[in-house]
Amino acid sequence: GENVEQHPSTLSVQEGDSAVIKCTYSDSASNYFPWYKQELGKGPQLIIDIRSNVGEKKDQRIAVTLNKTAKHFSLHITETQPEDSAVYFCAAAGGTSYGKLTFGQGTILTVHP
Amino acid sequence: DGGITQSPKYLFRKEGQNVTLSCEQNLNHDAMYWYRQDPGQGLRLIYYSQIVNDFQKGDIAEGYSVSREKKESFPLTVTSAQKNPTAFYLCASRIDRGVDEQFFGPGTRLTVL
Numbered sequence: 001g002e003n004v005e006q007h008p009s010t011l012s013v014q015e016g017d018s019a020v021i022k023c024t025y026s027d028s029a030s031n032y033f034p035w036y037k038q039e040l041g042k043g044p045q046l047i048i049d050i051r052s053n054v055g056e057k058k059d060q061r062i063a064v065t066l067n068k069t070a071k072h073f074s075l076h077i078t079e080t081q082p083e084d085s086a087v088y089f090c091a092a093a094g095g096t097s098y099g100k101l102t103f104g105q106g107t108i109l110t111v112h113p
Numbered sequence: 114d115g116g117i118t119q120s121p122k123y124l125f126r127k128e129g130q131n132v133t134l135s136c137e138q139n140l141n142h143d144a145m146y147w148y149r150q151d152p153g154q155g156l157r158l159i160y161y162s163q164i165v166n167d168f169q170k171g172d173i174a175e176g177y178s179v180s181r182e183k184k185e186s187f188p189l190t191v192t193s194a195q196k197n198p199t200a201f202y203l204c205a206s207r208i209d210r211g212v213d214e215q216f217f218g219p220g221t222r223l224t225v226l
Contacts, residue, residue: 004155006155032213034213034214034215036217041220041222042219043117043203043218043219044156044203045217046214046215049213089155089156099144099146099161099163099207099209099213099215100146100158100161100171101156101158102158103155103156103157104155105153105154106153106154106155
C-alpha cells in the first residue's frame with residue numbers, strides 16, 4: 001500500500017518568513033495530493049491540493065509543488081503569520097484507493113510574532 | 114448550513130464497554146470515512162463506505178464496527194475488543210463523482226477509563 005513520509009516534524013519560523021514542508025510517497029499510482037491544516041482540538045481543514053497532471057498550484061500565500069518522477073511534493077507558505085501556527089498534514093490518494101487518503105505524520109508549525 | 118457533524122465532542126467510557134460515535138453529513142456526499150488520530154501521529158483509516166449498505170475495512174479495523182443504513186449517517190462503534198481505544202476520532206466525507214476533496218468533521222475525543 002501507499003506510504004507517505006513527511007518532514008520536518010516541527011518547524012519554527014519568524015513572522016514574515018517562508019515555511020516549507022516536504023512529503024514523499026511510495027505508490028506511483030497516487031494522483032491526488034491534498035494538504036490539511038489542523039488547529040488544536042479541531043478536525044483537519046483542506047487548504048490546498050494538487051493533482052498529478054499539474055506541477056504547481058498557488059492560492060494567495062500558499063503553494064504546492066509536485067515532482068512525480070521523484071515522488072515528492074511540498075507545501076510552501078510565504079509571509080507567515082501567527083495565525084498560520086497549526087499542525088499541517090500531507091496526504092496521497094489515487095489509483096484504486098477509492099478516495100482513501102494515506103497521511104503523513106504531520107508538521108507542527110509555529111510562527112513567532 | 115451544510116457540513117459534517119460529530120457528536121459528542123468528548124466521550125468518556127469505562128473499559129469493557131462498547132461505545133458508538135455519531136457522524137452525520139448534509140452535503141449529499143456518497144463516500145464517508147472514519148479515521149483515528151493519536152498524539153503526534155497522522156490519521157489512520159478505520160473504515161470507509163462508498164455507498165449505502167456497503168462498507169470496507171481500512172488499515173486498523175480490528176475492534177471497530179460501522180453501519181451505513183442512510184446516506185447521511187455513518188456511525189462508528191468502538192467495541193471492547195479494541196485494545197487501545199482512547200484517541201481522537203475523525204469522520205470525513207467525499208462526493209465521490211470524480212472529485213477527490215475529502216472534508217472532515219470536528220472530531221470526537223474518546224477517553225476510556
